[in-house]
Amino acid sequence: MTDASMDTPRPRRAKTSLVSEDARTKKRNAAEKRFQAYGIAAIATGLFFLAVLAFSIVRSGLPAFTTTVVDVNFTLTQEQFDEAEGQLFKTKAYSGYFITALQKKLEAENVQVAFDEAAIERIMGKIGGTLREYYTANPDQLGQEVAFKLNASSRVDGYFKGRVQRETLQDSRFLTLADLDLVDALAEAGIVHSAFDWGFITGADSGVDNPGGAGIGASVVGSFFMMLVVLFLSLPIGVAASIYLEEFAPQNRWTDMIEVNISNLAAVPSIVFGILGLAVFIQFMHLPQSAPLVGGLVLTLMTLPTIIISTRASLKAVPPSIRDAALGVGASKMQSVFHHVLPLAMPGILTGTIIGLAQALGETAPLLLIGMVGFVARGYPDGFISGFTDPNSAMPAQIYTWAARADQAFYEKAWGGIIILLIFLLTMNIIAIILRRRFERRW
Amino acid sequence: MYDAPHTERDVDQQDIKISARKVQVYYGTTHAIKDVDCDIEDKTVTAFIGPSGCGKSTFLRCLNRMNDTIDVCRVEGDISIDGEDIYDKRVDPVQLRAKVGMVFQKPNPFPKSIYDNIAYGPRIHGLAKSKADLDEIVEKSLRRGAIWDEVKDRLDAPGTGLSGGQQQRLCIARAIATEPEVLLMDEPCSALDPIATSQVEELIDELRQDYSVVIVTHSMQQAARVSQKTAFFHLGNLVEFGDTGKIFTNPVDSRTESYITGRIG
């Protein structure tokens, strides 16, 4: 407002209309549009790859959830049972009865096909043994009609799922072209069909020669026990360490160094943690090999930095005015942290923890080194404690094992396992989102 | 300019509540408070005035050791309350802060219900024997904070959902709920409308019956209205300290005069 500014009037901007864009505005708007286009293109690319991934996983993995079964209603009389038990080759007698019954059934359905015992065995396994086992265990079922649900062999299963094709099939001791005719006939009669395979979800791994019997259930249990260890160790340790570092520790060279090292730890390849676990937990402390306990300990080491970093970030995000407010009414440092800061940081802490757990759940490399890969879990642990200490596998390790096996059927199982693993990860992420929503406070 | 009511203010000599001697405050290498001597009387309102950045908040925060929470901050000199050195090694700052309450420059209610905001202090200090006791404390504090009528129907609503002015009065109510002996207020009215401001000023006047109140303010009128003593800070120095009436009508230092007449600041 001085006189000087009056004397030399500033050059004024030319008058422009508001309804037409001037050159600068045009340029600015164009740049903005370009930027948005880049963003949309990037997102579209991401979504495209995600869709391709999801599609190929589902396409390759879905067959693992079904299996080909043989449904036969079969009656064995007391006399037949006694007769068979009196013979030298008992199981052969049983399969004889079965084949006769099957032939009758096919005739009733007007299906003409000839087959022998060997063909039946190739299609649905050693039926004689199965029957004998059943009737010796349940003699009260003699003389009554029993609905048998038998698993078809993995080749037949492969034929149903398109893995095995007529054109490329060469007669072998596992399957012949004639067998496929029989399978087609049986399918037409409604005896052979595919069904949902609960065994895949609940079962344990099988041997290399029996892909049909392989299930992921036992390794899900292994992963579950591992995650329990990780959760109950890394959450309290991680949160306590973060609270101390963030709220109580003095700012000096030592805490700076610890901070840098925690960040570095987060970047250490997981296989390094694996070899550390092997050296410390197994070779030095003599904890059992292949046990979820050891797997959990190793994964805890891996998860801790993630949890510490995210917890510290969410503690830092709590406005300092809240701390001042608490201290101002005479709360102690600890009261201010536990009554006010921690509840506000909770959503971030929980999200970080669940993301850390999800990472740990999908981790394979460290398990390689502590012997959780290649081990075939033959069944479930028989108690809560032995769940931690019995040798077991974990989901990603099981998938790795299957993918490494030669039989195509196992490859399919591996994809199926990936679907299960992804379902778990997705569930965990959804839980993280729900928890975050629930605990989030508006300011 | 400020000649209105302070002719008939009472300037009875009261006991010294807080006494500060040769106080120096450093933020790292910045010397924020330089050699301040100051006696704050009991049952008196003392106003700190001065241009922005002169160290009013800093000095205020020394009085309840809130500066302890700032890593780079270093306090030297003696500050005593009722003759006890508050920077003594044996003094627990938490105990001190229960005695010396504080209202901050920016309203900072807890993101909890209005009720819990007030009840938090009494709870952690064990001031209430029962739920009814606590209810009474909450109501009394909210009434004294001149906000009861606005919130009595929604004590369960979050304190952060109130307007800025309401939040500040909530914070004042929260501070007096713990029955402190000294109340430090850092620009408590900067977010308030004239009506709420006059309510808070009435409250301050009322608090004077029992407490010693220290208030930082940028409003000369407010300082003149509510305080009996005024301290003028400038660049970290306590330039002038004395009866409010005298400071506003007849300042000794030329800097004080220029500030209150609006020439520096």
Ligand SMILES: Nc1ncnc2c1ncn2[C@@H]1O[C@H](COP(=O)(O)OP(=O)(O)OP(=O)(O)O)[C@@H](O)[C@H]1O
């Ligand atoms: N946390 C801090 N770290 C470093 N320097 C600080 C810090 N807080 C305040 N200071 C410095 O100390 C000096 C005094 O600040 P103070 O906040 O006490 O001013 P004030 O008088 O309250 O100002 P206002 O009226 O604007 O609130 C300023 O120069 C400021 O830059």
Ligand SMILES: [Mg+2]
């Ligand atoms: Mg200030």
